[in-house]
Amino acid sequence: MKIPDLAELALRNLRESLLRNSLTTVGISVGVASLVAMLSLGIGLQQLASRRLGKSGLFDTVIVSSRREMRGMGREEERNGPAPGESRVLDEAARVEIEHLPNVLEAYPDIRFNTELRYEDKPHLTTISALPASAKSNDAFEGMQGNYFSSDTAPEAILQKSFAEELLGKTTKLGAPEPNVADLAAPLLGKELTMRYAQRETTPSSPGSTSPTPASPADALASTAYSVVSREQKLKIVGVSDLDPESMRGPTRAKVFLPLKLAESLHVMQATDLREVSRAASALPVYQSVSVKVAKPSQVQTVEDAIKKMGFTTFSILDASRSIQTFFKVLDVFLGIFGSLALAVASIGIVNTLVMAILERRREIGIMKAIGASDGDVKKLFFAEAGAMGILGGMAGVALGWAIGKVINTGTNVYLRSQSLPADNFWAVPWWLVLFAIGFAVLVSLISGLYPAARAARLDPVQALRYE
Amino acid sequence: MAIAPGTAPANGAIRTENLCRHYRMGETLIRAVDGVSLEVRSGEFVALLGSSGSGKSSVLNLIAGLDRPTSGTVVVQDKDLARLSREELAKYRLHVVGMVFQSFNLIASMTLAENVELPLRFAEVDRGKREGLAREALERVGLKARTNHRPSELSGGEQQRAALARALINRPQLLLADEPTGNLDSHTGTEIMDLLREFNEGLGMTVVMVTHERALAERYARRMIFLADGKLIDDRPNVPIAAASETSGVQR
Numbered sequence: 001m002k003i004p005d006l007a008e009l010a011l012r013n014l015r016e017s018l019l020r021n022s023l024t025t026v027g028i029s030v031g032v033a034s035l036v037a038m039l040s041l042g043i044g045l046q047q048l049a050s051r052r053l054g055k056s057g058l059f060d061t062v063i064v065s066s067r068r069e070m071r072g073m074g075r076e077e078e079r080n081g082p083a084p085g086e087s088r089v090l091d092e093a094a095r096v097e098i099e100h101l102p103n104v105l106e107a108y109p110d111i112r113f114n115t116e117l118r119y120e121d122k123p124h125l126t127t128i129s130a131l132p133a134s135a136k137s138n139d140a141f142e143g144m145q146g147n148y149f150s151s152d153t154a155p156e157a158i159l160q161k162s163f164a165e166e167l168l169g170k171t172t173k174l175g176a177p178e179p180n181v182a183d184l185a186a187p188l189l190g191k192e193l194t195m196r197y198a199q200r201e202t203t204p205s206s207p208g209s210t211s212p213t214p215a216s217p218a219d220a221l222a223s224t225a226y227s228v229v230s231r232e233q234k235l236k237i238v239g240v241s242d243l244d245p246e247s248m249r250g251p252t253r254a255k256v257f258l259p260l261k262l263a264e265s266l267h268v269m270q271a272t273d274l275r276e277v278s279r280a281a282s283a284l285p286v287y288q289s290v291s292v293k294v295a296k297p298s299q300v301q302t303v304e305d306a307i308k309k310m311g312f313t314t315f316s317i318l319d320a321s322r323s324i325q326t327f328f329k330v331l332d333v334f335l336g337i338f339g340s341l342a343l344a345v346a347s348i349g350i351v352n353t354l355v356m357a358i359l360e361r362r363r364e365i366g367i368m369k370a371i372g373a374s375d376g377d378v379k380k381l382f383f384a385e386a387g388a389m390g391i392l393g394g395m396a397g398v399a400l401g402w403a404i405g406k407v408i409n410t411g412t413n414v415y416l417r418s419q420s421l422p423a424d425n426f427w428a429v430p431w432w433l434v435l436f437a438i439g440f441a442v443l444v445s446l447i448s449g450l451y452p453a454a455r456a457a458r459l460d461p462v463q464a465l466r467y468e
Numbered sequence: 469m470a471i472a473p474g475t476a477p478a479n480g481a482i483r484t485e486n487l488c489r490h491y492r493m494g495e496t497l498i499r500a501v502d503g504v505s506l507e508v509r510s511g512e513f514v515a516l517l518g519s520s521g522s523g524k525s526s527v528l529n530l531i532a533g534l535d536r537p538t539s540g541t542v543v544v545q546d547k548d549l550a551r552l553s554r555e556e557l558a559k560y561r562l563h564v565v566g567m568v569f570q571s572f573n574l575i576a577s578m579t580l581a582e583n584v585e586l587p588l589r590f591a592e593v594d595r596g597k598r599e600g601l602a603r604e605a606l607e608r609v610g611l612k613a614r615t616n617h618r619p620s621e622l623s624g625g626e627q628q629r630a631a632l633a634r635a636l637i638n639r640p641q642l643l644l645a646d647e648p649t650g651n652l653d654s655h656t657g658t659e660i661m662d663l664l665r666e667f668n669e670g671l672g673m674t675v676v677m678v679t680h681e682r683a684l685a686e687r688y689a690r691r692m693i694f695l696a697d698g699k700l701i702d703d704r705p706n707v708p709i710a711a712a713s714e715t716s717g718v719q720r
Binding site for chain 2: 001002004005009012013016363364366367368369370371372373374375376377460461462465
């Protein structure tokens with residue numbers, strides 16, 4: 001029989017026992033709906049997590065340090081590669097080289113120093129770090145009071161909440177509710193800080209190479225000596241951040257942030273300078289570490305490998321991201337299994353419906369065989385009926401599952417808002433899930449139809465015709 | 469007309485040799501057909517007669533390829549049915565044999581037109597062609613006006629005529645009728661028998677009819693074969709009453 005004929009007869013037969021077939025189809029759709037709802041939540045949570053983590057900048061960042069600087073992160077690398085003493089110096093030339101690697105968006109030095117900040121004539125010692133303009137999109141600045149730096153060179157500062165507390169002389173007792181960032185920011189925004197720092201001033205040995213960052217190694221080699229000068233810099237407080245942009249740095253994290261270009265132009269004497277200078281043949285700026293932004297988290301590994309080949313130590317949270325991905329895969333599988341259980345129950349309904357249909361339509365099967373239907377025709381007809389129930393149930397189920405997911409999402413967001421937490425979308429029905437769910441429903445239905453179809457095809461026509 | 473008169477093939481013959489069909493029912497062996505050997509020539513109108521349980525329907529089912537013999541052979545158009553696969557047997561039923569039954573056996577959920585064109589679906593005939601053929605076949609049995617009715621909306625005679633139209637639709641060489649008038653009153657039965665005779669004479673189809681009504685057989689069949697307890701007990705030619713039924717209201 002041709003497929004359109006088969007489909008037409010199958011649908012006609014389904015219409016004949018409308019109630020029973022509808023109930024069976026509803027069973028399938030409930031199964032599919034539970035599968036879709038479960039998986040859409042699983043996928044949505046995964047997307048939410050990668051969206052959040054992606055914005056945090058944790059997964060597309062590689063931190064590069066010289067092997068000479070074996071401190072903090074990347075200690076496990078010590079045993080591999082060249083001995084720390086022989087490895088390359090992480091200077092401006094190396095930074096430029098890293099920045100030109102494929103898939104690298106930018107590589108900026110980690111400028112970080114301890115210094116004194118004066119606010120209303122009171123000194124406060126703290127760690128300062130510089131941020132590039134691209135850090136504006138960082139998740140950590142979500143909910144920040146005030147604004148990000150107006151430009152990459154503006155004499156402006158962003159404070160972390162805890163430092164704002166310190167400036168205002170507030171201390172939070174353990175267990176007490178954290179102060180609201182808006183309350184902290186209000187008296188501080190627009191105020192001025194005075195930063196006192198030690199400037200490293202290169203002594204030009206030849207005229208024309210006075211630029212702060214030498215353009216070529218040749219220039220760099222020309223100037224080796226420097227002196228240290230005490231300087232002051234006025235900074236305007238433009239923002240107070242609630243979250244901690246440097247949470248991954250642990251105890252060395254900074255509390256005050258400056259625009260990167262401004263920080264570079266200040267030539268602040270850093271902790272590493274003394275040690276480096278004692279060996280370095282170059283006057284190029286030497287960095288303790290360089291942060292590398294990679295275009296996509298998936299390219300982090302290749303970029304890391306390339307940088308390691310250059311002789312540096314790298315660190316990324318890729319491994320952490322991998323285990324998070326694994327977690328979500330496992331979660332999806334579990335949710336999928338629970339969702340499939342309902343579909344498995346529905347498939348028993350299909351078997352039951354079709355076996356009943358065989359009993360009911362025994363005579364009809366006999367007639368069809370007597371007038372020339374082959375075993376295959378009968379089998380295909382029952383198969384088509386199972387498949388049609390699968391398609392209809394699958395489509396209805398996807399719609400139902402979509403609705404269930406949406407309701408759960410909306411309901412949870414209402415709850416989140418009532419707890420004054422930000423609402424988010426943790427529910428997603430990608431197109432492949434729709435296709436997969438319908439396909440899976442059809443597959444399950446066809447498998448359920450195997451036995452009834454084979455049984456109908458085997459029916460002895462003489463016996464079947466005798467049946468009343 | 470698709471079913472042109474006088475196009476019956478020369479090899480429409482049926483030959484059975486020592487045909488047996490035994491069933492086991494618990495401990496007892498039932499010999500429904502027990503060593504029947506007979507030959508039907510192309511274009512014949514044969515009546516298989518016998519009382520209930522004589523095995524006449526079983527013989528018909530074996531010839532129709534609905535059942536397989538326990539032993540012996542049944543050869544139709546030089547095909548040994550016992551040797552055909554299930555698939556080939558289905559093709560044989562589809563193309564070579566047309567069947568009508570005592571209880572009409574129309575599918576209740578389908579209209580007459582759909583019932584009649586059902587074999588064409590199995591034969592994978594195009595939809596457009598199917599509708600025309602079904603209409604022609606229904607016209608031939610005088611049911612032109614009822615094509616979109618369901619079987620339950622028709623009288624017994626009309627249902628049997630529709631079943632005949634269905635049997636004709638694939639232009640078979642062999643028409644097998646199992647008590648075709650058994651559920652009909654004598655007047656309607658005569659109409660059906662007149663149609664059978666028309667197919668036999670007009671279209672040259674070989675007709676084998678099972679009946680227990682001897683009068684009916686004598687009136688229409690050219691040969692009468694008597695069965696009892698699964699065995700052939702008599703086989704004799706018959707001169708049918710030549711006059712076509714005066715009550716026939718069938719459109720031609």
